[in-house]
Amino acid sequence: MTTGSPARAALIALDWGTSSLRAYRLDADGRTLDTRHLPWGIMRLPQPLQDGAATAALSGFELAFEQACGDWLRAEPSLPVIACGMVGSAQGWKEAAYLDVPVDLKRIGTLLTVVERKGTPVHIVPGLIQRHGLPNVMRGEETQVFGVLFDRADAGADSVLIGLPGTHSKWVNARRGRVTHFDTFMTGEVYAALRGHTILGRTMADAASADMAAFERGLKVAGAPAGRAGVLSTIFSTRALGLTGELAPESQADYLSGLLIGHEVASLADMLRQQGEQPRIVLCGEPALCQRYIQALRHYGLGTPEQAQDATERGLWHLAVSAGLVASPSTAIA
Amino acid sequence: MTTGSPARAALIALDWGTSSLRAYRLDADGRTLDTRHLPWGIMRLPQPLQDGAATAALSGFELAFEQACGDWLRAEPSLPVIACGMVGSAQGWKEAAYLDVPVDLKRIGTLLTVVERKGTPVHIVPGLIQRHGLPNVMRGEETQVFGVLFDRADAGADSVLIGLPGTHSKWVNARRGRVTHFDTFMTGEVYAALRGHTILGRTMADAASADMAAFERGLKVAGAPAGRAGVLSTIFSTRALGLTGELAPESQADYLSGLLIGHEVASLADMLRQQGEQPRIVLCGEPALCQRYIQALRHYGLGTPEQAQDATERGLWHLAVSAGLVASPSTAIA
Numbered sequence: 001m002t003t004g005s006p007a008r009a010a011l012i013a014l015d016w017g018t019s020s021l022r023a024y025r026l027d028a029d030g031r032t033l034d035t036r037h038l039p040w041g042i043m044r045l046p047q048p049l050q051d052g053a054a055t056a057a058l059s060g061f062e063l064a065f066e067q068a069c070g071d072w073l074r075a076e077p078s079l080p081v082i083a084c085g086m087v088g089s090a091q092g093w094k095e096a097a098y099l100d101v102p103v104d105l106k107r108i109g110t111l112l113t114v115v116e117r118k119g120t121p122v123h124i125v126p127g128l129i130q131r132h133g134l135p136n137v138m139r140g141e142e143t144q145v146f147g148v149l150f151d152r153a154d155a156g157a158d159s160v161l162i163g164l165p166g167t168h169s170k171w172v173n174a175r176r177g178r179v180t181h182f183d184t185f186m187t188g189e190v191y192a193a194l195r196g197h198t199i200l201g202r203t204m205a206d207a208a209s210a211d212m213a214a215f216e217r218g219l220k221v222a223g224a225p226a227g228r229a230g231v232l233s234t235i236f237s238t239r240a241l242g243l244t245g246e247l248a249p250e251s252q253a254d255y256l257s258g259l260l261i262g263h264e265v266a267s268l269a270d271m272l273r274q275q276g277e278q279p280r281i282v283l284c285g286e287p288a289l290c291q292r293y294i295q296a297l298r299h300y301g302l303g304t305p306e307q308a309q310d311a312t313e314r315g316l317w318h319l320a321v322s323a324g325l326v327a328s329p330s331t332a333i334a
Numbered sequence: 335m336t337t338g339s340p341a342r343a344a345l346i347a348l349d350w351g352t353s354s355l356r357a358y359r360l361d362a363d364g365r366t367l368d369t370r371h372l373p374w375g376i377m378r379l380p381q382p383l384q385d386g387a388a389t390a391a392l393s394g395f396e397l398a399f400e401q402a403c404g405d406w407l408r409a410e411p412s413l414p415v416i417a418c419g420m421v422g423s424a425q426g427w428k429e430a431a432y433l434d435v436p437v438d439l440k441r442i443g444t445l446l447t448v449v450e451r452k453g454t455p456v457h458i459v460p461g462l463i464q465r466h467g468l469p470n471v472m473r474g475e476e477t478q479v480f481g482v483l484f485d486r487a488d489a490g491a492d493s494v495l496i497g498l499p500g501t502h503s504k505w506v507n508a509r510r511g512r513v514t515h516f517d518t519f520m521t522g523e524v525y526a527a528l529r530g531h532t533i534l535g536r537t538m539a540d541a542a543s544a545d546m547a548a549f550e551r552g553l554k555v556a557g558a559p560a561g562r563a564g565v566l567s568t569i570f571s572t573r574a575l576g577l578t579g580e581l582a583p584e585s586q587a588d589y590l591s592g593l594l595i596g597h598e599v600a601s602l603a604d605m606l607r608q609q610g611e612q613p614r615i616v617l618c619g620e621p622a623l624c625q626r627y628i629q630a631l632r633h634y635g636l637g638t639p640e641q642a643q644d645a646t647e648r649g650l651w652h653l654a655v656s657a658g659l660v661a662s663p664s665t666a667i668a
Contacts, residue, residue, distance in 0.1 A: 015402050076402040132507040134571040135558040135578045136656050184570040186532065198520065226467040228608070230593065230601040231565055237468040244469045256401065260566065267564040274562070314601065 007033050007226035007304035012069045012079050015124075016087035017140060018043050020313070023068040030317040032310075033251075034072070035116035042086050061093040062117070073120055080325040082316050084125040085140035089112060093122070102180045105146055107320030113279060124318055127180060137182055141170045141313075147315025148282050148308045149174055150322075160281040161272075163305065165289050167192075171268060173279070177319075183271075185264045190270070191257060194235060200256060201236075201241045205249035210288075214251035218258025219296055222266035231263040257292065266294035268274045272302070281305035339368050343653075344660045346403045346413050347650035348456075350421035352377050353475060354648075357402035362660070364651040366644075368406070374398035376420050378429075395427040396451070407454055414659040416650050417461040421475035422447060427456070429519075429554035432471060434515045439480055443656030458652055462513060470518055474502045474646075481649025482616050482642045483508060484656075493613040497605075497639065499623050501526075505602060507613070519598045528569060534590060537576045539583035542615060545620075546629075548585035552592025553630055556600035565597040569667075590653035591626065599630035606636070 004102045010028040014021065019041035025034040040046055044065070045060030058066070060322045073079060074209040075117050088096030096113035112123040128141035141164050148162050157176070167188040173181040195201045221234050238256045241247035247255055273280065281297065283290045290307060297305055344362040348355065353375035360367040374380055379394030380401070392400070401609060402468040407413060422430030430447035446457040461473035475498050482496050491510070492503040501522040555561045555568050572590045575581035580590055598640045606612065615631065617624045617639045631639055654660045 034615075069622045121515065129578070131578065134555065134568065135574040135580065136570070137574050137577055143404075183567055184574075185563070185565050186534075186570050189532045190528070190566060190569075193531045194524070197527045197531045198523045200520075219397040221468065228601065228605055229519070229599060232521050232524060232598055233517055234468065235524075236470070236520050240471050243471055244463070246469065257410070263564055264566055266560070266566065271562055305561045 005300070009033055009072065009076055009079055010319065011248040011320050012072055012081045013067060013313055013320070014065075014081065014083035015085055015140070015316070016083050016092075016310045017041055021064055024313045025069070025072050026317055030314070030321075032313060036068055038064065038068055040067070040091070042089070042091060044317075045257050049104050061087075064182065065122070065126050065325070071285040072235075077120070079120065080119050080123070080320065082112070082125065082320045082323070082325060084143040084312070084316060084319075088124040088127060089139055090192045092124075094124060096124040096126045098139075099142075101128050101130040101182065102178050105142075105149060105174070105179050106322060108142060108146065109319045109324075112323055123262065123320075123323065125316075125326060128182070128184060136182060136293040138170055138172075138184070141172065143315035143319060144311040145174065145179060145282055145315070146306075146319055147311035147313070147317075148284055149177065150318040151308070151311075151314045157280065159277065161204065161281045162308075163281060163283045163293060164315040165283070165285045165286075169264060171280055171310040172285070183268075185267075187260050187264050194256060195253060199222050200235065200252070203239055203249055204252040204256075207250040210256040214254040214297065215258040216246065216299075217263075217316060218255040218260075219299055221259055222262040223300060225262070227266070231260065234259055234263070237247070260304050261292055261296045265293065265300045265302070266268045269302055271301040273305060278302075284311045308331075343367055343406065343410055345651065345654050346406055346415045347647055347654070348399075348402060348415065348421070349419055349474070349477075349646045350417050350426075350438065351375055351419040351634065355668055356411070357406075357431055358650070359403070359406050360647070360651055364648070364655075368570070370402055372402055372489040374401070374421070376425060377608070382399040388516055395421075401511060411454070413454065414457070415454050415655065416446070416457045416654045416657070418477040418646070418650060419651075422458040422535050423473055426456060426458075428655075430458040430460045432461045432473075435462050435464040435475075437462060438512050439476075439483060439508070440656060442476060442480065443653045446653075446657055455540065457654075457657065457659060459650075461630065462516070463628055464516060470516060472506075473514065475650035476513070476611065478566060478642075478645040478655060479508065479513060480646035480653055481512065481647070481651075482618055483526045483647075484650045484652040485642070491614065492575065493611065495613040495615045496642075497615060497617045497619075497627060499523070499619045499627050502655070503598060517602075519601075520595050521598050525594050529587060530565055534569065534586070536571050537573055537583055539585040545585040545588040548581065548589040548620060549626060550629065550633075552589040552594075554594055555595040556596040557634060561597070561600070563585035563613055565594065568593055568597070592630075593632045595626055597634070598638070599627065600633045603634040603636055605626050612636075616642050618642040618645045631668065 009025045011026045012026040021038045021040045023036040046063040087093050094115045115122040128142045130136040160174045162172045169185040171183045343359045345360045347358040355372045355374045356369040381395040423426050428449045449456040462472040462476045494508045496506045503519040505517045
């Protein structure tokens with residue numbers, strides 16, 4: 001996209017994670033005017049310049065920030081800036097405290113952490129922490145949840161389960177604008193580790209396209225008698241089915257993906273059954289991955305979920321409104 | 335150990351896996367006279383010499399075999415040789431067929447695959463395959479099971495569950511000398527992959543000694559309400575407990591080990607309960623690892639298992655007797 005668009009902006013929103021940085025320039029109605037995607041995640045920031053006395057040394061965070069939105073701010077110096085994700089972690093630009101779950105989501109906007117700097121300050125969104133049972137944390141997903149809930153008329157709905165599939169899937173229970181509970185599944189990262197660093201990857205071959213029949217086959221295992229031994233056991237069938245000639249090398253990766261997502265969603269369905277709940281489910285994530293979760297949710301009797309779009313930028317926008325960084329009566333939270 | 339011992343041998347037995355080769359020189363009573371441990375697993379064989387026309391090119395298998403027992407065979411050329419493990423796989427010296435489970439263990443000894451070579455032939459033990467439900471395979475563990483069962487008076491016992499913890503744990507049901515069923519859990523390899531190749535390893539620090547309290551803490555999770563979400567979820571608590579200051583970096587690896595072994599043994603206990611069985615359990619493996627499994631078995635109500643020693647060499651010995659490679663009336667199978 002071109003920069004320096006003549007349209008006036010109202011907010012700069014940053015989705016700043018471990019491995020990448022997305023910058024959004026939003027107008028007074030929260031519509032996206034420009035987007036930039038940079039490789040400057042907090043674990044791989046640009047190196048500060050060391051090329052002479054005249055240049056004041058800028059930190060990696062400042063350099064990445066300059067590339068993300070320096071020109072936008074020079075064109076409109078009074079724009080407020082909001083950021084979410086690992087930029088607020090202990091390894092980030094400035095640590096933003098976790099808020100304890102259960103939490104009223106509207107509180108998030110009132111507790112932004114400010115990075116004071118020479119130019120425009122940056123407002124960082126806090127993460128969420130759950131201390132009952134096994135502890136659990138999120139950073140960045142709280143903003144997506146905010147986007148999903150407050151972009152609809154039903155922020156106050158009785159019970160919504162928001163699924164955020166990814167490297168670490170989060171399943172977030174919300175009730176009347178409060179986050180009441182969430183679970184994390186390391187499904188995406190476990191898949192990559194099994195494929196790249198165990199014997200299961202050795203018999204896999206790259207496929208020209210996804211084998212959704214193999215995925216479906218894996219998906220069903222967790223709910224079948226053979227799945228009773230659990231995921232540490234069923235994953236070995238990826239190899240054994242190959243040795244018996246029942247699963248082609250090109251199909252093994254999708255079968256494994258089905259196994260893992262199947263075990264995740266089967267556990268989820270089981271927990272919901274025990275709680276006697278059948279909440280409305282909203283999925284939010286990369287479309288091809290969401291498609292896999294939709295298949296899994298249907299198979300395990302959880303119906304067909306809704307899908308949310310652009311949850312991060314919508315969440316950052318609504319948080320900025322909620323924090324008073326921008327005024328937008330038409331979409332503000334009551 | 336010294337080689338060329340004057341004591342007369344009756345058998346050379348090889349435990350030849352993916353990453354190492356163990357050679358045993360056994361006397362007419364099956365007692366071990368010499369042992370060698372070489373790094374020549376079938377995936378890392380010595381390189382054939384290419385240094386001149388005079389030397390006949392020997393394969394990697396021949397070179398490793400020569401180092402393992404060439405001198406033993408020159409001293410006593412008529413010794414029979416038996417081998418088990420991945421040496422009989424498709425990537426091994428010669429493929430030895432899998433036998434279908436359920437199988438009468440005594441049949442194994444009658445179905446050895448012979449590697450014909452210039453010198454002494456090598457007899458390779460077949461693996462086992464299970465085709466009902468999800469397929470499952472083993473190669474090498476069948477020999478340990480043979481050793482456990484036929485080294486005792488109770489080979490015909492009604493029901494024994496033999497646990498072989500390791501990179502891939504095997505749990506083998508035997509009944510009156512037959513293997514009736516087995517399960518594989520990739521627990522050891524998953525532990526290594528999670529520790530070495532996911533975010534969980536990043537907050538771990540090496541410990542001077544094992545933290546068995548952290549192990550015990552992880553062990554209990556699978557059976558607690560918080561474990562209901564399954565292992566893909568509970569493993570994230572390794573990191574989250576670190577972030578909340580409840581688990582020191584030095585304790586995180588043992589906690590993760592407890593989580594994984596706990597989920598494995600909890601699944602096992604659950605399956606046994608559903609089958610209405612409470613079999614005698616015999617464990618066989620590396621002592622420190624067995625200790626962890628003993629703790630897990632006790633916690634999940636499976637009692638204190640017996641422990642078997644030297645199962646592989648005992649199994650190779652009894653298999654050689656059963657195959658008629660050595661005569662040993664005193665310990666032969668009736």
